[in-house]
Amino acid sequence: MRLHVARARAAAAVMGALLGCAGAGLPAWERPLPPIDESPVVPADRLHRSRLENGLDVLVLEDLRSPRLHIGLVARLGAGSEDPAVAGAAGFTTDLMERGAGERDALALAQAVEELGASLSAAAGWDSTRVSISGLSEDRDALFAILADVVRRPRFEPGEIDRLRAERLAAFEQQKDDPSSLVTKHLERALYPDHRYGIASEGEPATVAALDAESVRTAYRRIFQPGNSILYVVGDIRGDAARAHAAAHFSDWPSGSVSSPGPAPPARTPPRTRVVVVDRPDLSQSQLALAHEGLARTDPTRLEAALANSVLGGGGFLSRLMTRLRADEGLTYGVGSGFSMRRHPGPFRVRTSTRVEETGRVVGMILEEMARLKTEPPTEQELSNAKTYSAGSFALSLETSAAIANSLVDLDVYGLSPDLLDTYRGRIRAMPAEAVAHAARERFHPDRLVVLVVGPADALVSQLEPFGPVQVVQP
């Protein structure tokens, strides 16, 4: 074995000489990072955009490397545009669209999709609503036909409406078994008491119980309009063939009036710090969130705010929160922070979990780190790390053509320029330190936030009282 080791070391020396690059004698981690790669990420030669006469936008991204095809229709309205009185109507409607369309009832539609080995999904986000299908490109005719049926000819059968309503109400009860789901639900309620954002995107029992055929048809007509939608086709298909399929299935879809995206939320929330404990006496661990208003998806300062957040808690082990709470103190399995960017400012939140008896200490540490971000802005090294982290993870997130198409559709939904993907890494590199320091000072509010904890109230209330008035609620 000793001989073997010697040979390996010799090989290493030879390698260093062969590579002959700067710093080759140093360990890789001591060599300087290469400059941020700013080359374009969108393959312009494979991307085709067009528009049908009824206003439907069509985006095709060819990728002939594998015999797969993804097709989707995205309407530029989502749950965020709903009247709070019918909260959940958009998601309820899309669920029903999967349960019968065209000539097929619920089971026949499922059968038709699954015989192709395909998957069909319809879902409402806050700002857009998507119906999508993916399968093999050799089934393109059938895939387009099913998608067109679901988008244009949903059946909304009364029996399915009753069945889905009962399922949804049961699922709301089941969510109470999951501590993380309880955090999300109660946090949004505490942050936005008078706004649609205060109710989960899928609604709540009272609003869903009231949904009927009329509310479903109203939501459908409001959301699904060709003049307010974009059809994407990604995968093993040529641009002209994809456009021909799109025209065959959607050009006679009549256009109607386009609805407004809904009212703006309050700009600042909460006015002062409050603590909400969701009482689950059986839990051994607290699930907790600290939150206040965040940023809109189109906020012009979102990039510097995201870099500042990366230093605080968005950058994994590079972030201050993960370093302190997990690496140094062993208080949690994970901690992260981020902005939920929607058409209007969604929440900024810090999320973590810790053993019940350490909850107060952890809340205190998070508040300290939020405050420190304002007094000690990101150092040169922290900012450099945040930039290379953001630029590198951006590139990784766009590895597949489907991911690139999704990002282009997302820009379209928010009316943002389609070149923002190609320019993203350059903008990151060029971001001045002062802009990030400014965002660090202005965008985080340790002095006014909602502290939401799911866990045993008996053990938690006294730990949390130092932070503000405590309200205990049931799941």
Place this chain on the structure above:
Amino acid sequence: MPVAAHHSTSLFGRARVLLCWGALGVLLLGAAAASAQFEDPALRTRVTRLENGLTVLTLVDRSTPVVSFQMWVKVGSRDEAHYTGLAHLFEHMMFRGTDRLPPESHERLIQARGGRVNAFTTRDVTVYYEDLPADALPLAIELEAERLANLQVTEATLASEREVVLEERRMRIDDQPQGRAFEALLTLAFPAHPYRVPVIGWRSDVAAVDVATCRDFFRTYYAPNNIVISLAGAFDEEDALAQIRAAFGGLEPAPSIPRNPTAELPQNGERRQVVYFDLRSPIFTAAWHAPATGHPDAEPLDVASLVLSGGRSSRLYRKLVYESQLALSATGSYWELLDAGLFYAYANVRPDGEIAEVERQLLAELARLRDEPITPGELAKAKRQIEVDLVGASDTAHALASRIGRDWVSFERIRSLEERLAAFRAVTAADVQRVARTYLRDENRNVVYVVPPPPEADR
């Protein structure tokens, strides 16, 4: 996913013989296209074995800007002796610094390049991975080799990491009804085999494990002859292999790798357990002993899984969720491990549903698999679903590196897409009925209920 065990004469099989000739022995794996329509990238995998026993799988795919570097260590919770949870706790310790690098440097250095870095432990293996921009590959190689050569395990880092793992346990198991259900099901199904132990370990053991035990575990299992490196994406193969040889070639192989000899006993009667948990939607779950990975019955068992729960047209969804409306979800799946397998069923009972009735209806559907052949339509649909899944499973560098790594640690060869598809195409309705009769027997069944505790007065 399952395995075809009947291709021992393929190019992949011969590779092992050719590999013996020396430290630089390499072989280009099969060149035939997987099918007329789609070339399986995994066919381009090259296998290199260093003199110290380290196996390196390289798969160049320049259609992506990403490289996935994965280190598959052939140790899992099945290999633990005195302390349960040691394999997993040790996975955490691998991030706690080396002689030259302070704790968490590994993640920070990779993340500062925008890379994804993580690890996971199963009952059979521990896997570390870095998905990075292609130009950062040398960093991943050197960091992995550094912690194999110079890992530091100290009292201080072990003390804090132990707390992190106990937090993970609270999050995934103690406070999660599904976690409780699964933990109980495995202890019930495997009274003898170490698969009974949860990967994260029992709390008492995680709390007690010491530095000396960690170091001993490291010396025993983290040897180059117990490790497979898999690498997929955009990189220069010769450069990468030279870097890997330089970084890993000096590691000492272990003289032998100890394994637990315990085999599971045949089950001679149903076992049942009730777990009390404060929940609204009770959980029914059950498991039947099934073959280990690589068995020819794997494909028919996968087909059975899809017939039961491959979408809304499947039997369990139609019966329990759609028609009787007793459950929020209901599935049946084949789970294959290196030493054994399970076929398991799982249902979330609606808060207004009756768990005993869910069990009755679910078991009736499994009995139907034994009593009558599935329809030609069900068979064709399941095969098509598998085909689409397999074709889509090579989308990213990470998926490719995972696929070849998993195959190699399981079978010491890589199964081509064509081979996998052929094995599924050969499945008949009679095969599915036969495996249902063989494995889904009542006396081979383990049942767990997770339900709310009864009122105090009834206890």
